Amino acid sequence: MKKNNNFFLIKTHLFKLIRLFLAFLLKKEYRFALSVRLTDRCQLSCVYCRKKHIKYDIDLDILIKFLKIFRKKGGFYVILTGGEPFLYPHIEKLVRFLKENKFYVAMNTNGQAIENPKYRNILKEMDEIVVSLDGPEKENDKNRGSGTYKKIIKTIKYLYKNNKKIVLSTVLTRNNLKSSTLEFFIKIKKRYGLIVDFGVVSPYIFGSVNKEMVLEETKQKSFIKKILEFKQKYSIKELSKQILDYQKKPYKIRCIAPKYTIYVDVDGCVYPCIYGIGKPNMILGNIKNKDEFCYKNIYCDVCYCQSLLALNLFSQKKNSIISFLRWIV
Ligand SMILES: C[S@@+](CC[C@H](N)C(=O)[O-])C[C@H]1O[C@@H](n2cnc3c(N)ncnc32)[C@H](O)[C@@H]1O
Ligand code: SF4
Ligand code: SF4
Numbered sequence: 001m002k003k004n005n006n007f008f009l010i011k012t013h014l015f016k017l018i019r020l021f022l023a024f025l026l027k028k029e030y031r032f033a034l035s036v037r038l039t040d041r042c043q044l045s046c047v048y049c050r051k052k053h054i055k056y057d058i059d060l061d062i063l064i065k066f067l068k069i070f071r072k073k074g075g076f077y078v079i080l081t082g083g084e085p086f087l088y089p090h091i092e093k094l095v096r097f098l099k100e101n102k103f104y105v106a107m108n109t110n111g112q113a114i115e116n117p118k119y120r121n122i123l124k125e126m127d128e129i130v131v132s133l134d135g136p137e138k139e140n141d142k143n144r145g146s147g148t149y150k151k152i153i154k155t156i157k158y159l160y161k162n163n164k165k166i167v168l169s170t171v172l173t174r175n176n177l178k179s180s181t182l183e184f185f186i187k188i189k190k191r192y193g194l195i196v197d198f199g200v201v202s203p204y205i206f207g208s209v210n211k212e213m214v215l216e217e218t219k220q221k222s223f224i225k226k227i228l229e230f231k232q233k234y235s236i237k238e239l240s241k242q243i244l245d246y247q248k249k250p251y252k253i254r255c256i257a258p259k260y261t262i263y264v265d266v267d268g269c270v271y272p273c274i275y276g277i278g279k280p281n282m283i284l285g286n287i288k289n290k291d292e293f294c295y296k297n298i299y300c301d302v303c304y305c306q307s308l309l310a311l312n313l314f315s316q317k318k319n320s321i322i323s324f325l326r327w328i329v
Contacts, residue, residue, distance in 0.1 A: 006165070008104070009104050009127070012076075012102055012104070013076045013104065016032065016074055016076050020032050020260075023260070024260075027259075027315070028259075029259045029260070030074065030260060031070070031074075031075055031258075031259070031260060031261060031262055032074065032075055032076060032077055032260060032261070033075070033077035033078075033079065033260065033262075034067075034070055034075055034077070034078055034261065034262055034263075035079040035081055035261070035263045035264070035274075036058065036078065036079070036080060036081065036263075036264045037058070037082055037263070037264065037265050037266050037274075038057065038058050038080055038082055038083070038085045038088035038091070038266070039056065039057045039058070039082045039083040039087055039088040039089075039266060040054050040055065040056040040057075040082070040083045041055055041057070041082065041083045041084060041087040042082060042083040042084045042087065043084060043087070043112050043113075044084070044110055044112065044144060044145050044148065045145060046143055046145065047142070047144075047175070047210075047212065047213055048171060048173060048201050048202070048205065048210060048213045049205060049206070050205060050206040050207075056266045056267070057088055057090070057266065058088070058266045058267075058268070059268070060090040060093065060094060062288055063094070063264075064094070064097055066264075066287040067097070067098070067103075068101075071101060076102075076103055076104055077103070077104050077261075078098055078103045078104070078105050079105075079106045079107070079108060079130075080094075080095075080105065080106070080107045080108065081107070081108040081274075082108075084109065084112070084113075085107055085108065085109060086107075086109060086122060091122060092118070092122070095122055095125050099125055104127050104128075105125070105126055105127050105128075106127060106129065106130060107122070107123070107128075107129055107130065108130040108132070109123075109130070109131060109155075110131075110132050110144070110148070110152070111132070111148075111151055111154075111155035111156070112148060112151050112152075114151055114155045114158060120158060123158065123159060123162070123164070124162055124164075127165065128164070128165040128166075128167065129159055129164055129165070129166055129167070130167045130168075130169050130197075131155055131156060131159070131166060131167070131169070132144065132152070132168075132169045132170075132171075133149075133152050133156075133168050133169075133170060133188075134170055134171055134175070134176050134181075135170070135176040135180075135181040136149075136181065136184045137149040139176035139180075140152070140176070142175040143173055143176060143213075156194070160193075160194075166192060166194040166195070167194065167195045167196075167197055168185070168188075168194055168195065168196045169197050169199065169306065170196060170197065170198050171200075171201050172198060172199065172200050172201060172223065173201045173213040173214075173215065174212075174213055174215060175213070177215060177220075177223050179226060182227065182230050186230065186234055186236075189236070197306050198247075199304065199306035200220065200247050200304065201213045201215065201304075202275060202302075204275065204278075205274070205275070205277075206277050207277055207278020207279075220247070221248050221249070224244050224247050224248040227239065227244055228241065228244050231244070240310060242310075242313050243309055243310060243313065246303070246313060250302040250303070252299060252300065252301055252302075253303045253312050254298070254299055254315075254316065255272050255273075255297075255299070255303070255308075255312055256311065256312060256315040257272040257308040257312065258272045258284055258298070260311060261311075262284065263276065264287055265277055267286075268286045268288045269283050269285075269286050270283065270284040270286060271283060271284060273305040273308050275300070275304055275305060276298075281298075282298055284296065
């Protein structure tokens with residue numbers, strides 16, 4: 001992990017980080033992070049994601065107005081996502097605004113536009129980049145499309161050269177549930193000093209259901225057991241045992257994510273996370289109506305959200321403070 005990004009975060013937002021820490025301990029609301037789905041556009045058609053990409057983009061003026069309110073209330077962490085966020089027509093303008101206003105900015109990207117100088121410049125502006133990679137070439141390309149692996153690796157090399165904090169987002173499906181996938185990630189982790197975040201494929205995304213890739217319960221259990229063994233053998237700190245235990249045997253969760261973070265969709269609707277899209281009972285409000293979103297109790301049958309599961313488990317005393325804090329830095 002590149003230390004300069006964490007240093008920037010601590011130096012620029014020290015008081016907010018202290019406020020956040022206290023809020024967690026006292027279980028008080030403090031919305032410090034916001035994920036925004038900038039666009040529905042995408043160059044890929046991954047097997048587990050929505051097949052059709054409608055050309056919807058979030059309204060830039062409304063988003064910037066909302067970001068100003070978010071910042072006034074102490075928010076400082078913005079995660080750009082999509083579709084492919086780079087394909088958002090106003091991406092450069094938005095990134096300029098975010099950097100001028102000293103937000104800590106992360107982007108979740110498929111790493112496909114690496115030959116494009118505009119993309120490379122945007123990556124350089126990011127404080128953190130989450131790149132999706134599902135395993136070695138054969139396994140990754142089965143999930144994410146032929147030829148995607150080579151471009152993702154080029155993107156990782158570029159980010160490494162530019163001293164960026166890199167997190168890999170990996171989705172476990174029927175195509176890549178193999179020991180060789182784990183061995184591959186150990187190698188790549190050592191080579192590029194990055195973080196690997198494993199999630200289990202969700203049958204439900206962006207309002208549509210796709211059960212094709214869903215893992216058989218017994219296979220999923222035994223694979224997660226294998227990840228636990230790898231975790232011990234190679235001392236992989238970021239894979240929390242509590243999260244892996246949950247993935248082995250999921251149960252219904254009371255979601256507290258919206259106390260600390262929100263997810264804004266292209267149409268301005270606010271949800272706890274990506275898996276709320278298409279579920280009317282999970283809508284918390286809309287940024288078009290200023291900041292009229294609320295915190296309400298939400299119960300989820302299974303939490304698929306890689307990043308927010310740590311928070312939810314912590315709130316239910318099923319996660320330690322240490323593994324939970326790893327979620328933030
Ligand atoms: C929707 S994508 C948007 C950002 C970008 N296009 C990308 O692929 O990195 C965000 C993340 O969701 C993951 N994802 C997509 N569909 C999923 C599903 N059905 N279950 C679990 N994760 C999924 C992707 O692999 C990616 O890491
Ligand atoms: S996971 Fe990302 S790259 Fe793949 S189709 Fe969905 S939005 Fe596009
Ligand atoms: S998937 Fe997880 S973070 Fe998302 S609404 Fe459900 S419990 Fe909350």
